Amino acid sequence: MIKKERAAYIQNRLQELYPDPPVPLDHKDPYTLLIAVLLSAQCTDVRVNQITPLLFERADTPQAMVKIPEEEIRAIIRPCGLSPMKAKGIAGLSRILLDQHGGEVPADMAALEALPAVGHKTASVVMAQAFGVPAFPVDTHIHRLAQRWGLTTGKNVAQTERDLKRLFPKSSWNDLHLQIIFYGREYCTARGCDGTVCEICRAVYPERKRAKKTLKA
Incomplete structure (x- = not known):
């Protein structure tokens, strides 16, 4: 897959897994x-x-x-x-x-x-x-997964944010950043997946045999 194909697959799969992602922090305003x-x-x-x-x-x-x-x-x-x-x-x-x-x-x-x-x-x-203003907050989960999925070279969170904003439609940013966080916590954790284990990692890099080293934010 080229990068745009990976991005499209990832977005579609995350939408299937988390069609209406909730805000994880309790608040009222x-x-x-x-x-x-x-x-x-x-x-x-x-x-x-x-x-x-x-x-x-x-x-x-x-x-x-x-x-x-x-x-x-x-x-x-x-x-x-x-x-x-x-x-x-x-x-x-x-x-x-x-x-x-x-x-x-x-x-x-x-x-x-x-x-x-x-x-x-x-x-x-x-x-x-x-x-509800489109934004793409990048936390450690998003930074890690974006590197594993080949969506960014990931030298820092600022670069990761810029790369993801270029790849995905602006209308999807608010849901997508939550969807990636939930997927990272559930399936593609720091220790549970090394870029070769979880469903999306295997799908976007089916030939990857070695662990994907990721740069810390």
Whole structure:
């Protein structure tokens, strides 16, 4: 298969497996999604979904969050890891949302990336999942699979994102990034598949005999 053929096969198969992929982080609005995505850095979605109810019981709006001492935020989110940085980010972005955005999460990539502790991936997730704006957030699962499937040379997540955006229709980005994540967790894990084991790896590279080495993000 050439690259475009691999991409078309992968998209069709993922659509069959995950026709309506859910957002894996529990939330009720753009603000709670933003906080959940921030907490998910170097933490599993399962753990985040265990912690956010405790945090959102105390505060689920910027107005309420700025009234909570940063030390209390840190104590609640400690199981998610990196709690000092994340607590500072949550407190800081909540204040900025009030001061600069009328207490609302902006549906603007640049404005999101300007918030404390919000990087490009977090902003992309919020744009895609909260506002429905086409984006292609690349996490470790997507970065790994895109390399195994020959969709990118994968030197870094920025390059992987650019390559995937060129390959797939813009209308598919928001579902596709979730579909790849779910497939990577279920079938093409870091240890469970080396580029020769799972269904899609075997289909797009049927002659591959050796493990596919992937570059870390």
